[in-house]
Amino acid sequence: MRPERGDAGPAAGGRSPRSRExxxxxxxxxxxxxxxxxxxxxxxGDTTLKFQVNGRNVELDRLRSAVFEMTTDDKGxxxxxxxxxxGDGATNGVPDRYGRLLVVDTRGGExxxxxxxxxxxxxRYPLPGTPYGIAYDGKRDIAxxxxxxxxxxVGLDVAGGEPTEKHRFPTVRQPxxxxxxxxxxxxxxxxxxxxxxxxxxx
Numbered sequence: 340m341r342p343e344r345g346d347a348g349p350a351a352g353g354r355s356p357r358s359r360e361x362x363x364x365x366x367x368x369x370x371x372x373x374x375x376x377x378x379x380x381x382x383x384g385d386t387t388l389k390f391q392v393n394g395r396n397v398e399l400d401r402l403r404s405a406v407f408e409m410t411t412d413d414k415g416x417x418x419x420x421x422x423x424x425x426g427d428g429a430t431n432g433v434p435d436r437y438g439r440l441l442v443v444d445t446r447g448g449e450x451x452x453x454x455x456x457x458x459x460x461x462x463r464y465p466l467p468g469t470p471y472g473i474a475y476d477g478k479r480d481i482a483x484x485x486x487x488x489x490x491x492x493v494g495l496d497v498a499g500g501e502p503t504e505k506h507r508f509p510t511v512r513q514p515x516x517x518x519x520x521x522x523x524x525x526x527x528x529x530x531x532x533x534x535x536x537x538x539x540x541x
Contacts, residue, residue: 388431393438395455404429406440408458421458425451433475433482435497441482443470450484450495450502464502466493472517476524481505481541483526485514492517492528494541511537 388399396409398419404427410420428446435441435452439461442451448470452462468486470493475482480498485491492514494506515531526539 390432390434390440392434392440392455397440397453397455399425399429399432399440399442401428401430404444404446406432406442406453406458408455423453423458423460425453430471431473433473435475435480435482436477437497441473441475441497443473443484445469445471450482452497452502462497462500462502464495472515472528474517474519474526476519476521478521479524481519481524483517483519485510485517485528487513487515487531490514492526492539494526506541508539508541511535 386401388401390397390399396417398407398409400407404425405422406425406429407419407422409417412418425442426444426447426449428444429442429451430445432440432442439452439454442453443466444451448465448467450462450464450466450470451460453459454461466484466486468491469488470484471487472485473482480496482495482497482502484493484495486493490510490512492508492510493504495502496505510528511530511534513530513532513534514528516529518527519525524541526541528537528539530536
């Protein structure tokens with residue numbers, strides 16, 4: 340189906356985004372539906388992302404571009420256990436229903452999936468175009484990944500042994516964040532450059 344787009348007002352410096360025909364988004368208390376992955380800025384304090392994956396604590400270290408499974412030391416304090424490299428510049432991730440952490444390697448242009456206990460790389464799939472935001476549709480097993488260089492969002496079927504591309508849509512410019520409604524499958528993409536919000540019904 341055709342994507343829907345909505346503008347977010349004038350950009351910095353007086354520039355206004357190109358006007359588009361769009362239906363108003365329903366009220367969401369200022370937040371699109373679904374889980375929103377971090378995006379927009381990379382500042383001190385968000386260099387490590389923490390997840391619960393298959394009942395285990397897992398960390399994505401953006402500075403090291405590595406995934407770590409957490410454990411405890413002899414005093415019971417949390418500490419990093421086994422770790423694996425996550426490409427050349429991993430930025431965001433999301434757990435799936437198969438007990439994996441789905442990661443985007445922005446610098447290397449890849450999608451990578453890790454299982455835990457033990458920590459193993461299960462999938463690796465090229466995604467040229469600077470992948471950044473990621474969201475997971477657990478009902479349909481689709482990982483949605485934004486490509487900020489191409490202004491696109493891609494839907495990958497991750498249910499099998501290898502990811503397969505199922506969807507690809509043009510987006511608002513600089514699509515930093517993405518979310519998905521777990522019931523309807525509706526995808527919401529938000530610009531990091533005052534380009535507005537876009538809703539896609541695949």
